[in-house]
Amino acid sequence: MEENQSGSSQGAESMEDNPRRNFLKQSTLLTAIALTPAAAVKAAENHLDEKVAAVFEKMPVTIEINGKVHHLSVEPRTTLLDLLREQLDLTGTKKGCDYGQCGACTVHVDGHRVNACLTLAVMTDGKKVTTIEGLAKGEELHPMQEAFIKHDGFQCGYCTPGQIMSAVACVREGHAGSEAEIREYMSGNICRCGAYPNIVNAIMEVKAGGQQV
């Protein structure tokens, strides 16, 4: 009897989980809309062409993430990494050190790789963000993802999304000319497990393949 009850309540909770999250997100958004105008009005009165977020207020931002435009409200201290993972459930981008040292959180902002942990989300307003979730075209993997699989470029896998985002940037930037150059330009992704030679091989192959990355 008890087992049945707990079983059914678990089932109900998981069914409710998504609607509850949606409700939380919607109510957060409504709160933000209710709070923002005062600051905006104040800015207008001062004739400042500014976006203002007072303490405790959230700021409305528009960010294109993986091709989809998101209208969001964020606290100024929210990092892009936390926005992606906590508000948008895009958990492919990993939190490693959280201090800009390990590269696990590497994403592309307007085509350039950056550390999402040191990027304030409000500062990506109006920009285009690409995360590991945005590389594949539907079921078709990005050439770098294919190459990482082929060369077994991961062991525990935790650093892999950041490594792949950096690897793509490394080729695009024209810094995949030699093994030494690849190692230098991948040095911001600090995880150095046994897969590292495989990661370098994967990047060499994609570069040699000359595909559009």
Place this chain on the structure above:
Amino acid sequence: MKQFQYVRPSTQQNVIAAIAQPGTKIIAGGSNLVDLMKHGVMSPDKLVDINKLPLKHITQGKNGVHIGALALNSQVAEDQIIKDHFPLLSMALNAGASAQLRNMATVGGNMMQRTRCPYFYDVAMPCNKRNPGSGCGALEGFNRMHAIFGQSDKCIAVHPSDMAVAMAALDATVTVVGRKGERRIAFTDFHRLPGDHPELDNNLAKDELILGVDIPANNFAKHSYYLKVRDRASYAFALVSVAAALDIDNGIIRSARLAMGGVAHKPWRLTNAEKALAGKPATTANFEQAAQIAMQGARAYKENEFKLKLAPASIIEALNHAAGLV
């Protein structure tokens, strides 16, 4: 991270008005400031995001190049004008941080970055720079990374920037603007020695904004080298770095520029060594003599004594590379 207000003014006047208020900090790339805010080392009440200002351009004129304060480190390092005419700056920038951070960090922000001294970063430790009057943990603590030139008994921290070392060597000037208008500061006068006020990193006034940096045209492009000695091959702060630039004509040094990083509270320009090199043949023997002159007045601590040998060896190595002798 503590909560803060955030504003994004679109004009210079509004930026200057905003930063004059106490507790306010400018944010450009954020690669150092956000890190410090997460550690609780800095807790501004208000951030002024200056990215709407048009300060990203790199422009070449007759007398040199102008680099806007918001130009990214990666953008400057890869710029063709910089690569062709000021390769020392490209080399220094590419020796700094990681590709991700160079895509975030700006020229102005790079100049404003704080020391990486572990006692500054650890809010549980004494540090006269973070908390004036609390003491210096590094003086008798872990001081392997610390200064050998220009330090005081209040602070022995070093400035972490590579870019700044090249800028100091290349006679750059900084243009800043405040409520009283614009002024120019020689790059070598921008950062301060610690003295009795290590909490002040530089001579920028509280209401001033960095607009950009100018580097005068020079004849050093063919003979420039930035050597960075660190604990691992890449992506680490310098133990010692050397920016070396030579103008060589028929084997004779017409003019030399030398600066060191990782040894002082500011980029450490070696003017006496430069003077000693002028007019002499570009030989390793003369470089050894210059290195000896450069090291006069150096003073080490328990754990950074190795820098007394590493620094002159690095100067010789950098000069040999710049002269094309190795």
